[in-house]
Amino acid sequence: MHLQLEYFLLLAAALFCIGIYGLITSRNAVRVLMCVELLLNAVNLNLMGFSNFLDPTGIKGQVFTIFVITVAAAEAAVGLAIVLAIYRNRETIDMEQFNLLKW
Amino acid sequence: MNLAEGVQIVSFALLAAMMLGAALGVVLLSNIVYSAFLLAGVFISISGIYILLNADFVAAAQVLIYVGAVNVLIIFAIMLVNKREDFAAVPRRWIRKGATALVGLGLFALLATMVLVTPWSIDSTSPAVVENTIVEIGKHFFSDFLLPFEIASVLLLMAMVGAIILARRDLIPESQEPATTPLTLPERPRELASVSNKSSEG
Numbered sequence: 001m002h003l004q005l006e007y008f009l010l011l012a013a014a015l016f017c018i019g020i021y022g023l024i025t026s027r028n029a030v031r032v033l034m035c036v037e038l039l040l041n042a043v044n045l046n047l048m049g050f051s052n053f054l055d056p057t058g059i060k061g062q063v064f065t066i067f068v069i070t071v072a073a074a075e076a077a078v079g080l081a082i083v084l085a086i087y088r089n090r091e092t093i094d095m096e097q098f099n100l101l102k103w
Numbered sequence: 104m105n106l107a108e109g110v111q112i113v114s115f116a117l118l119a120a121m122m123l124g125a126a127l128g129v130v131l132l133s134n135i136v137y138s139a140f141l142l143a144g145v146f147i148s149i150s151g152i153y154i155l156l157n158a159d160f161v162a163a164a165q166v167l168i169y170v171g172a173v174n175v176l177i178i179f180a181i182m183l184v185n186k187r188e189d190f191a192a193v194p195r196r197w198i199r200k201g202a203t204a205l206v207g208l209g210l211f212a213l214l215a216t217m218v219l220v221t222p223w224s225i226d227s228t229s230p231a232v233v234e235n236t237i238v239e240i241g242k243h244f245f246s247d248f249l250l251p252f253e254i255a256s257v258l259l260l261m262a263m264v265g266a267i268i269l270a271r272r273d274l275i276p277e278s279q280e281p282a283t284t285p286l287t288l289p290e291r292p293r294e295l296a297s298v299s300n301k302s303s304e305g
Contacts, residue, residue: 015145021203030180069161
């Protein structure tokens with residue numbers, strides 16, 4: 001019984017679905033950003049699994065993962081700055097009240 | 104990876120259970136500080152899974168960047184905006200939650216079916232594992248991924264400047280009452296009021 005590629009892909013799919021659920025249902029803006037990080041990590045797990053099982057000599061999947069980590073760090077910094085700016089303006093972090101652009 | 108098969112299976116099962124449990128905790132717990140610390144647990148478990156996948160450099164980068172930088176940033180953001188507010192109830196919210204759970208389960212079922220049905224073309228002929236992944240990744244970075252590598256540095260600079268500009272407070276120069284305590288920066292009136300209230304209480 002080896003470690004198969006399917007195990008990693010199923011794990012990544014489960015993590016992605018948990019992230020989607022949290023992204024839509026949570027009302028705290030910081031928690032929404034944390035769920036985005038979960039989604040990016042699920043995608044990274046997919047890339048690493050494919051890199052190890054389908055391309056074990058030229059590890060391009062790991063290079064892709066490093067790029068995704070870089071972009072995720074930039075996204076976290078800018079996203080948290082936006083949350084701080086909204087909090088200063090609206091005095092709340094409830095996602096239901098961020099509706100200035102809604103209709 | 105030189106570990107025995109059984110050790111690999113057991114450690115994978117442990118890491119997967121840790122990861123899924125911590126991820127559910129991130130989403131479902133009501134206290135957001137617990138969520139932030141459980142997010143660190145998710146990141147560390149994923150780094151362990153990367154080690155199982157023969158990727159030592161990316162595992163180290165995962166711990167350094169996610170646990171060391173992103174998670175600390177999130178905890179600082181929680182401390183900066185930590186206002187215990189009870190969110191106003193929204194009518195028919197359970198319909199939204201139920202629909203989202205349904206969509207999530209359906210998406211998982213779809214992905215699982217796809218993963219299990221697709222015949223992955225894995226060559227089972229003794230996979231030649233890369234000995235030194237850092238050297239290999241470095242070769243990729245400076246040959247065929249050179250342009251994205253350089254653009255990533257520009258992106259990081261843009262993110263840094265943008266985050267500073269977005270999160271900066273608007274200072275107002277030399278205005279209104281000098282009644283506040285010295286050593287406080289002049290800021291917008293609302294925040295001044297809150298600061299002086301707190302200092303008078305404390």
